[in-house]
Amino acid sequence: MKYLVTSATGDLAGRAVKHLKNFVPVSDIVVTVRSEEKAGTFRKQGLEVRIADFLDKESLVKAFQGINRVLFVSSNDLATRKQQHQNVVEALKEAGVEFVVYTSAPNAQNSTLIVAPDHKLTEQLIMESGLDYGFARNNWYLENETFMLKAVKNGAPFTYSAGEGRVCYALKEDYAEAAARILAGVAPKQTIYELGGELITYEQLAQIASKAIGREVETASVSDEEYVKALVDLGLPPEAAQSSVIVQKDIRNGLLDVPSDDLEKVLGRKTTPFDEFIRAL
Ligand SMILES: NC(=O)c1ccc[n+]([C@@H]2O[C@H](COP(=O)([O-])OP(=O)(O)OC[C@H]3O[C@@H](n4cnc5c(N)ncnc54)[C@H](OP(=O)(O)O)[C@@H]3O)[C@@H](O)[C@H]2O)c1
Incomplete structure (x- = not known):
């Protein structure tokens, strides 16, 4: 084979x-x-x-x-x-x-x-x-939040315009292991796997970041315009900030709110917690 x-x-x-x-x-x-x-x-x-x-x-x-x-x-x-x-x-x-x-x-x-x-x-x-x-x-990589998480670690508020929108983040390593298991035929056989972690809002991600880095992280739920400005002020090029806000809108509209336990079933274990990744940034 x-x-x-x-x-x-x-x-x-x-x-x-x-x-x-x-x-x-x-x-x-x-x-x-x-x-x-x-x-x-x-x-x-x-x-x-x-x-x-x-x-x-x-x-x-x-x-x-x-x-x-x-x-x-x-x-x-x-x-x-x-x-x-x-x-x-x-x-x-x-x-x-x-x-x-x-x-x-x-x-x-x-x-x-x-x-x-x-x-x-x-x-x-x-x-x-x-x-x-x-x-x-694959739902969203937690790695997609690297820019904001690094900014937060440097003292910026956790800023988002996605409101109460929820995302099934997981680490790329878990998605990669899942892909390998499906390829190797050591995962339950399905035609569609909705892969992702626990469904969380940005407020909840900020709480996870607070625990990981050992201090309370301030959050700022802002408008799309304010979000773009915040990203640019933090040093992101304007084009990248504009792309990010499209994703914020999609999240606000529930497009990543696709809960499923497929990833845990494929991995045969809980998904990896985010603390270590956040601490290492
Ligand atoms: N779920 C999510 O949150 C999320 C986020 C970002 C991206 N994605 C998707 O997930 C994919 C994998 O993520 P990743 O982080 O591994 O991306 P990545 O590191 O950027 O890898 C993308 C790969 O696409 C290859 N590629 C580009 N054009 C190609 C071509 N013409 N022929 C053959 N290969 C080509 C690149 O090859 P070279 O190394 O030769 O350039 C690279 O190996 C991405 O490509 C994107 O479609 C998902």
Whole structure:
């Protein structure tokens, strides 16, 4: 049985490869990277490396030859993502891959989340392809809050405009382990996994941060305009601040309020608490 993880240079994919080694022999693991220069670190680990770019379908068809199960981690290139993902799904089919785990978004088929359209399309292409699949619909990474959490540790109030909106944060490491378990077939078999941690508001995240850093964290629930200004004042480039506020609106509108115990079931344990991550920032 051969297992392949796409774009192993990515943070989630790299962590998934590390976990996959606990479930299947290293000699059965293949990874793709975009160029020869990126192959070295993986070859040193004894992994077979193949070169493939999501924009080059033929490279993907070649890379997927002889592979049974693939972890397809969504691309971070939003401008061309739909085309990239279409290429991947076509290549999976042409190469005769049996099973794909695709890292998707919460409630992807019905969500109006800013990032949902690409995931909805990719899921549909996979469903139409006839491949066996598992959609690892990752809720939000706690790591997405790194900028604000660092600012808070430096004395800023925990500022948000998402109101009482709730998010099922979990650490990337847990999502990565879950993806590896689904790929290896050591997780309960489902077609859709809504993966995430406990549902919390920003106020609750601030309380978790307070406990982690050992002092009361002040919070500021503000308007979208005030939120953008606060981020820019803290040093975030205006474009990034504008992108962040779109997510705040989505959270306020309940688009990440997708509670599920799928992540705990897949991991076979409670999700990792956030204290250590916050303390280490
Ligand atoms: N749930 C969430 O909170 C959340 C937050 C952010 C992102 N995401 C999604 O989750 C994915 C994984 O997260 P991450 O933190 O691991 O992202 P990441 O570290 O930015 O990794 C993204 C990967 O996409 C690869 N990629 C980009 N264009 C490609 C192409 N044309 N062909 C092949 N590979 C290509 C990159 O390859 P190179 O290393 O060669 O550039 C990189 O390996 C992201 O890509 C995004 O779709 C989810």
